[in-house]
Amino acid sequence: MDSTWTTWAGEQPRLGGSTLAMLQRLLGPLTPTEAAPIESAIVRPSALSQGALDRLCGALGTDGVLVDDRSRAEHSGAQSYADIVRRRRGDTSAAPDAVLLPADADAVQRALEVCTAERITVVPWGGGTSVVGGLDALRGDGVALVALDLRRLNHLLEVDTNSRTATFQPGIRTPAAEAALAEHGFTLGHVPQSYERASLGGYVVTRSAGQASSGYGRIDDLVVGLRLATPSGELVLPSMPGSAAGPDLRRLVLGSEGTLGVVTEVTLRVRPIPATKRYEGWMVPSWDRGLEALRTLAQRRDHPDVTRLSDPDETQISLALSGSGGLTRRLLSTYLRRRGVAGGCLVVVGFEGDDNDVRHRRRATRRVLRSAGGVSLGKRAGRSWEHGRFRGPRLRDAMLDAGVLAETLETANTWRGLPETYDAVRRALQASLGKAVVGCHVSHLYETGASLYFTVLAAADQRREIEQWNAAKLAANDAIVRTGATITHHHAVGTVHRDHVSAELGDVGVAALRAVKRQLDPAGILNPGKLLP
């Protein structure tokens, strides 16, 4: 946990004067707001009975059960726009009645037993970075609610250097996991925007993708073994390279969002730390030609590990917000105009591997981008993206301070369906928000399709912020489902996609998941109101 209240550990960036001026030009008048300090947050008295509290302390030790206001307030929400708005208002009505800190897998199992017996709702917590309401304190039928924070289960347990797998506890955050792996010469290569805070267990239960998914694979592809504590006992799925022993139950845990059990151990594929990393920027003349180039790359064996295409609006905003000074920017725009790609789309490609491998794939990629009319912006543009890649979430509080609604949403579709989804979602967001900036990029490529990631900026409608965004989000969700795209590519379902999940899994699919839920969690204590409609 961070000691800061609203957002992320470390430096909190502010918006510069020119950025603010640009935002006002694009979005209209903005009303700055201020966040309430955490000290001002008062949480409701804990609903836990003394008996239940005693049993929990018996199961976890007294240092394993936190009931102080600050710990509870810190678990009153995660990172969705609504979460942030509520916290900024000092609204901690959603705080859990206690925060549990199990020290090991057995303690997690004991906690689930006590909570089942006492009918206490459990919300499992990793890094607290859900942007879909996955950590909302929905009480279901429980008489009280606890956050089960896995921060003490934060160790690398084993590395099998031969088989290239590593076994972790679920609460370890990515930087710590990478540091521990680096001692063995390995890396996970899993780099979502939440990298700095998200936990490995969180990745598993939300089906995280990671910006380098084309190279290293989604978390779905990295998981080879699992242990899951459930109210009905432990599910242990050993590490197997490949199997036909019935349906792969690892895939039932992946994406289960804490509704079926709590991951207590995960074994993941790891790769040697690459000798060479090379990121570079390109500009292509248009979104359509960019998409065509990305499809060509995705369907080749020698594709980049990271590939990212921004649409014209996101490209303009990126260039405007980039650190480069006015002169550099003017020179760049002259250069792009001369090369015929002014007003075009930014592409970032990244390669990680040994020298020979990187050289081979880079050559192939350059050929594809050039025949799409692409112009190289060189290593500097790539590095600039790489260095700023975790900046987005950090900027959100600064945006809200300035009176800007700032939120993202994402989906994926087949290559055939992608253009229609892109148009429909943009139109839906614009129609709902009025004077808004909607940027989009493609950042996860598959042979059969790709993701779309939308960033939305609008003047916040003060005191109706949450309703304002909910209406826009609902319009986008409807557009996504209508065009046959997935309701979420890597943010998971949580509460904000819950009502659209039947469109994708069908009533029969939802019923099948409910049946598993009843079997593993018969009392329904685990994360009610998430995932399943």
Added chain:
Amino acid sequence: MDSTWTTWAGEQPRLGGSTLAMLQRLLGPLTPTEAAPIESAIVRPSALSQGALDRLCGALGTDGVLVDDRSRAEHSGAQSYADIVRRRRGDTSAAPDAVLLPADADAVQRALEVCTAERITVVPWGGGTSVVGGLDALRGDGVALVALDLRRLNHLLEVDTNSRTATFQPGIRTPAAEAALAEHGFTLGHVPQSYERASLGGYVVTRSAGQASSGYGRIDDLVVGLRLATPSGELVLPSMPGSAAGPDLRRLVLGSEGTLGVVTEVTLRVRPIPATKRYEGWMVPSWDRGLEALRTLAQRRDHPDVTRLSDPDETQISLALSGSGGLTRRLLSTYLRRRGVAGGCLVVVGFEGDDNDVRHRRRATRRVLRSAGGVSLGKRAGRSWEHGRFRGPRLRDAMLDAGVLAETLETANTWRGLPETYDAVRRALQASLGKAVVGCHVSHLYETGASLYFTVLAAADQRREIEQWNAAKLAANDAIVRTGATITHHHAVGTVHRDHVSAELGDVGVAALRAVKRQLDPAGILNPGKLLP
């Protein structure tokens, strides 16, 4: 269905005199046997009531319900050693009471409704190539049993050339599927040994791997969309390149072995027909060095599409059985002795792609094999393997004619665990069968481990053939589980691995699958006795 009784359509190979002499030298005295002709098979009277038969005919049309003895006899077993032995004895006690031939997905759904109402057990049939008892006519609680043969659902429905996916009906066999795809310039690249007869739906529900799994991916990786008819309604999972909308329910259908529903449509990734195919043979000095080389290849990005390493025993048998005449064989063995790899292990590597890609990967592969002490045997050895790749199943009747027990089994483990599993399974089989030949190859490579495929030859213990093999198989299963390997890498569970599946999925995992089963098939009509213990 084939018109032949015991085995495979087309040419039936016989064993040559020198092969027979070699087998007798290796296995001891052999007693030839003869298979009963299908005409001599008498099946029991159908247990279907006239009322049930009328309802089925109403649902499927009279041409959709076969009750003649021959059709029933042809569905009395698949391709396990026990199945073949029973058929050779003319034992058709396991014949279904009728064979249903639905014409489309709706007819499948109607058939399930009638069978649920009438409590008729349903065994879904694709190509009939299960080697694990997956099609055994186990009646469960049903009053009668039908084989639901999907042979009329055999069409390619749609190709999305942009997204590189193709939608098929489940009963289409691989050669027909490939022929239909070839008209669009595409291939599935899914090439298991059962290729000639197996159906696409069968691949899905048994989690087939395919010999080129390193290049094209297992069927698990190829499935992007599915329709499943279940007694509780239809499960429709649309084509998605990637998603985080809850657990991936496609993976619940993959490996479900007809216990949860009947696949009525599947959308698979397809690839352009490769411009170049290059297969070549190598000899490496030992099993250990071969394994090390394979691990190096599997953990590189530029690996072959097919990689296969035979152990010394399988290598010897392969060379002895190979078509090459005596002189060629003598020259080869002289050459190998001179190069220091006599008594070594055969490696086959295959590459499919465009010229540039094949050249790049071939160069990398040659480097790895050379530094493992490998010696190239050239294209001819590769081609010889490629041409003989479907021969194994065809040889089985000839083996049984000659009095030879011939069966295979397979598993997979991490690179770290592989040597121990290899030793333990070989020892278990040898101890159970006495004078037997046990050959093994690795043929499916992953970054984290690989498969082991054992071929067993022994003198058949006449009239106790099935018991003789069951004892050996049980010993092998125990060795597999004891050494932490998977009970099956790509043959699926069926009946023969059913009692070992809890060791892998755990009691909690099995209970979760049972819960799904109860939800989708509340009357328990679908393939009882398979998959779940």
